[in-house]
Amino acid sequence: MTQGAEQEIAQKGYAHPEMLVSTQWVAEHVDDPNVRIVESDEDVLLYDIGHIPNAVKIDWVEDLNDPLIRDYLDPEHFARLMSEKGISPDTMVVFYGDKNNWWACYALWVFGLFGHENAKIMDGGRLKWEAEGRPMTQEVPSFPHTDYPVPTRDDSKIRAFREDVMEHLEKRGPLVDVRSPGEYSGELLHMPDYPQEGALRGGHIPGAANVPWARAVREDGTFKSADELKAIYEGEAALNERDDVIAYCRIGERSSHTWFVLKYLLGYDNVRNYDGSWTEWGNAVRAPIER
Amino acid sequence: MPGGSPECGGSIVIYLAGGEEGRIRDLSFTGQGDIISQAATSLILKQVMDDGLTMGEVLALDYKAFVDRVGREVVGSRTRNATMGLSTLKSAIRQYQKNRLLADSTTEPARNGG
Numbered sequence: 286m287t288q289g290a291e292q293e294i295a296q297k298g299y300a301h302p303e304m305l306v307s308t309q310w311v312a313e314h315v316d317d318p319n320v321r322i323v324e325s326d327e328d329v330l331l332y333d334i335g336h337i338p339n340a341v342k343i344d345w346v347e348d349l350n351d352p353l354i355r356d357y358l359d360p361e362h363f364a365r366l367m368s369e370k371g372i373s374p375d376t377m378v379v380f381y382g383d384k385n386n387w388w389a390c391y392a393l394w395v396f397g398l399f400g401h402e403n404a405k406i407m408d409g410g411r412l413k414w415e416a417e418g419r420p421m422t423q424e425v426p427s428f429p430h431t432d433y434p435v436p437t438r439d440d441s442k443i444r445a446f447r448e449d450v451m452e453h454l455e456k457r458g459p460l461v462d463v464r465s466p467g468e469y470s471g472e473l474l475h476m477p478d479y480p481q482e483g484a485l486r487g488g489h490i491p492g493a494a495n496v497p498w499a500r501a502v503r504e505d506g507t508f509k510s511a512d513e514l515k516a517i518y519e520g521e522a523a524l525n526e527r528d529d530v531i532a533y534c535r536i537g538e539r540s541s542h543t544w545f546v547l548k549y550l551l552g553y554d555n556v557r558n559y560d561g562s563w564t565e566w567g568n569a570v571r572a573p574i575e576r
Numbered sequence: 577m578p579g580g581s582p583e584c585g586g587s588i589v590i591y592l593a594g595g596e597e598g599r600i601r602d603l604s605f606t607g608q609g610d611i612i613s614q615a616a617t618s619l620i621l622k623q624v625m626d627d628g629l630t631m632g633e634v635l636a637l638d639y640k641a642f643v644d645r646v647g648r649e650v651v652g653s654r655t656r657n658a659t660m661g662l663s664t665l666k667s668a669i670r671q672y673q674k675n676r677l678l679a680d681s682t683t684e685p686a687r688n689g690g
Contacts, residue, residue, distance in 0.1 A: 327585075328610035330650070347652050535581075 294408060298511035300552025304545075305408045305508070306379055308417055314379075315339045321372045321428075325392035326383040326411070327538075335421035337381070337414060341370045341428070345388050345538075349395045363399045364435045371428025374401070374436075381407035381414070385502040387542050394541040394558055397443050399436040406545065412506040443544070445531045445557040447565060447572075450490065453531055454573065459524055460493035461532045463543045464563070468535070469495040471576045484567025488574040490533065494522035498539040501546045514551055526553050533559040533566070577671055579664030586613040588660060590621075592668045594676070598630045605661070612654055616646050617661025624665070631669045637662060 290307035299305070314320045315338045322340040324332045332342040343349065348366055351358055358366070372378060378396065380389035386406050393404050407414070415421070440446075445453070453460065467473035471487025489495070500517055502508055509517075518524045530547060532540040537560025547553040566572050580587035586609015595601035603621045607614055620642060624634055639659050643651055651658040 328612075329652075329654070330611040334611075344652070346654060352653075 296510075297508070297550075299550045300511070301549040304405055304549040306405050308407060308409055308414050308419060311337065311379060311381070311407050311414075312419055319375070319377060320379060321370060321376045322379050322381070322407075323370070323389075323392065324382055324411070325380055325388045327388045328383050331383055331411065333423065335423055338420060338422045338424070339426045340381075341426065343370065343392055345392055345395075349392065357395055357398060360399060360435045360438045363438075364433045367401070367433035368430045371431055372401075373431040373433060374403075376403065376431075378404040379407055380404065381410045383411050385412070385499060385506050385542070386410040387498070387538060390545040391538050391541040394443065394544060398440055399438055401436070409505055409507045416505065443548075443557055445533075445559040447559075447561055447569065449557070450531060450533075450559055450561075450566070453529070454491065457492060459528050459530050460490050461518070461522060461524065461530060461540075461543060461547075462489045462493040462495050463498040463532060463534045463539045464489075464495070465497055466495060468563070469493075471574075484563055486567045486574055488567075488576040490566060491573050491575040493533075493575075494524070496522050496543070498534065498542050501543065508546065508550060511550060514546060518547065518551065524553075526551060528553070529555040529557075531557050531559050533562040535563045536560065537562045577664055577668035579667065580607070580609065580613065580660050586610055586657065586660065588613070588617050588664055590617075590661070590664050590668045592665070592672055594631070594672050598632055600624060600629065600631060600634070603665070609660075610654075610657060612646075612651060613657040613660045616642075616651075616658045617664075619646060620661045620665060631673065634669055635666055637666075639663075 290309035294305050294307060295302050311322060315322065322337055323343050324336050324340045325343050325345055326332060329344050329346070349357055378401065380393050382389035389406055389410060393406060396404050462469050469489045473487065496517060501514060524530055530553060532543045532547065534540040537558055540562060541558050544556050544558040547556045577592070578587060578589045586607065588605050588607030588609070590603065590605045592600065593602040603625055605617055605621060607617060639662060642662055643655055643658050646658050
C-alpha cells in the first residue's frame with residue numbers, strides 16, 4: 286500500500302522525492318521509534334484539537350524563536366528542545382501542518398540551520414490526513430528525553446540577511462517575492478482600511494519576480510508535479526536551477542515554503558530564504574524599492 | 577472597521593451599531609485567521625454586549641486583563657492575535673465617535689442614535 290502512495294510522489298518527477306512522505310507512509314510509521322512526527326502550524330491550537338497519533342507539537346513562535354531579539358533560538362536551546370521532544374541526531378523528523386504545510390516547511394528550514402537534515406514533509410499536510418479520514422487524537426505523547434549534542438549553527442547556506450540581498454541586487458541575482466500581487470505592488474499597503482502591521486513602504490525588492498507561494502500546491506494541499514512547478518518558476522518567473530536564488534515574503538514564512546519547493550522539489554543547489562523579508566526591507570532606510 | 581492582515585496572520589472586520597448616549601446597540605464580526613484571533617474576537621464582543629458596556633467603557637478596557645481572561649497559557653506570545661478583536665473594536669468606536677462629531681458639526685438636524 287505504501288508503495289502506491291510513494292509511487293505517486295515518485296511520479297511527480299522531483300529532484301529529491303525522498304524529502305516527501307505520503308500520509309500512508311506516516312500512518313504506517315506512527316509507532317516507529319526512529320521517526321518523530323512533528324506538527325507545526327500557523328494556527329497553533331489545531332494540534333490541541335486533534336493531531337496525528339504520536340505527533341509532537343513544535344510551536345514556531347514559542348519554540349523556534351529567540352524570546353528577545355529577532356532571530357531563531359541558539360544551538361543550546363535547539364539541543365534542549367530536541368531532547369525534550371525525544372529527537373536524537375539520527376531521528377527522521379517528519380513535519381506536517383496547516384495551510385499547505387506552510388509552517389511545516391518553515392520549521393524544517395529552521396532545523397536546517399542546525400544541521401538536522403534528516404527531515405521530511407508529509408505531502409498534503411493536515412488537510413489531506415483529515416480528508417482521508419485518518420485517525421486523530423488529543424493525547425499528547427511523551428517520549429524519553431534524548432541526548433542531543435549541541436549542534437553547530439550555520440545560517441550561510443540557506444539564509445540570506447539584508448546585506449546579502451544588497452550584494453545580490455548589485456549582481457542582479459534572481460529574487461522571488463512570494464507574496465500576493467497586492468502586497469508585491471504595494472497596493473495593499475495603501476488600502477486605507479487595513480492597518481498593515483509592519484512596513485512603512487510598499488512595493489517589492491527591485492527585479493524580484495512575483496510568484497505567490499500557494500501556486501506551488503494543489504487543492505488537496507499536496508505539491509504540484511515538477512513539470513507544473515517548472516512551468517511556473519522557470520517558464521513564468523525565468524528562474525533556472527543553476528541560479529543563486531533568494532526568496533522572501535513578509536516575515537519569511539511563506540518564502541520558506543517556496544525555498545523548499547525550489548531546493549528539494551526542483552533541485553536548486555543555491556536557494557536562500559531572506560527571512561527579514563518585507564517587514565525589514567519595507568522599513569529599512571534607503572533600501573531600494575520598485576512598484 | 578477592519579483589523580489585522582488579510583494576507584498573513586488573520587484579519588477581522590467589526591460591525592458596530594451605536595445607540596443613544598454612547599451605548600452600543602449591536603456588534604458583530606467576520607474574519608479569517610487562527611483560532612486564537614477568531615475566538616478572542618468572539619469573546620470580547622460577547623463580553624461587551626453581555627456586560628452592556630458603553631463605548632467609553634470599551635475604550636478603557638485593559639488589554640492585559642483581557643489576555644488573562646483568554647488565558648496566558650493559550651495565548652503565549654501571540655498577544656497580537658488575542659487582542660486583534662479588542663483593538664479593532666476600539667478603532668471602530670473611535671471612528672464612530674469621529675463620524676458623529678463630524679456629522680454634528682454640520683448644520684444638519686440632530687440624528688437619533690446610530
